[in-house]
Amino acid sequence: MNKFTVIAAFVIAALFGCTHTKTDKPSVTVYAAASLTDVMNELHSIYESKHGTAIKTNFAASGTLAKQITQGGKADVFLSADTAWAQYLHTQGKIAQNHSKALLGNRLVLITPAKNPIKTPIVMDKTFDISSAFTGKLCTGNTQSVPAGKYAKEALTHLGWWSVVSAHLVETEDVRSAVNFVSRGECALGIVYATDAQAFAGVQIVATFPKDSHTPIVYPISLINPDSQDAAHFYQFLQSAQAQAVFRKYGFDVL
Numbered sequence: 165m166n167k168f169t170v171i172a173a174f175v176i177a178a179l180f181g182c183t184h185t186k187t188d189k190p191s192v193t194v195y196a197a198a199s200l201t202d203v204m205n206e207l208h209s210i211y212e213s214k215h216g217t218a219i220k221t222n223f224a225a226s227g228t229l230a231k232q233i234t235q236g237g238k239a240d241v242f243l244s245a246d247t248a249w250a251q252y253l254h255t256q257g258k259i260a261q262n263h264s265k266a267l268l269g270n271r272l273v274l275i276t277p278a279k280n281p282i283k284t285p286i287v288m289d290k291t292f293d294i295s296s297a298f299t300g301k302l303c304t305g306n307t308q309s310v311p312a313g314k315y316a317k318e319a320l321t322h323l324g325w326w327s328v329v330s331a332h333l334v335e336t337e338d339v340r341s342a343v344n345f346v347s348r349g350e351c352a353l354g355i356v357y358a359t360d361a362q363a364f365a366g367v368q369i370v371a372t373f374p375k376d377s378h379t380p381i382v383y384p385i386s387l388i389n390p391d392s393q394d395a396a397h398f399y400q401f402l403q404s405a406q407a408q409a410v411f412r413k414y415g416f417d418v419l
Contacts, residue, residue: 269417300352
């Protein structure tokens with residue numbers, strides 16, 4: 165074997181080694197509610213740097229994600245913004261009963277654009293005339309499928325405001341889209357999670373809805389692929405004290 169043959173062999177071996185390492189790198193695919201985007205990105209970074217596992221993410225409305233999973237979406241872990249979509253996947257045979265648990269809580273708030281806020285103070289009370297407060301649009305998630313929108317409809321109905329507000333409603337594909345509409349001034353008001361309001365400098369909180377005005381906001385975490393040790397390990401990591409500290413930093417309640 166001449167010198168050039170030896171060199172070529174080493175080059176091929178090196179290239180094969182790089183390709184092999186890249187191919188064999190463990191990965192976990194996470195489907196998570198849009199309201200978890202910022203906190204999950206930080207947690208993914210922490211986990212990847214510590215364990216060398218590639219975390220692939222898909223952020224959208226919980227209902228959109230759940231339907232993608234039933235249609236063959238290859239999720240390993242699912243984080244929903246309500247229990248209903250996790251239960252839906254359970255009934256579809258996608259989640260085993262002992263592979264899902266309540267992880268986080270949140271609060272529902274009313275927001276307005278920071279640069280052009282509404283002038284009338286809003287009181288979260290059934291006696292308050294919401295029609296006197298604004299004449300523009302109110303944004304929230306789709307009230308039939310997006311958890312934030314479903315919570316919003318419950319709260320507005322509880323306060324007796326639904327019949328008035330529904331005429332001004334702009335329903336978005338997920339809660340982050342609703343925050344963006346308000347931030348840009350396209351909606352005078354929005355109903356979103358407290359954590360979303362905290363994440364956007366372009367909005368300010370007008371008021372917080374009473375807890376008894378809607379179903380408790382609960383984010384369950386579900387292990388879709390229990391056969392994957394990497395998925396099971398990440399599932400446990402998200403319940404660890406380290407992850408809990410990060411969730412709290414972003415304003416979530418840890419359950």
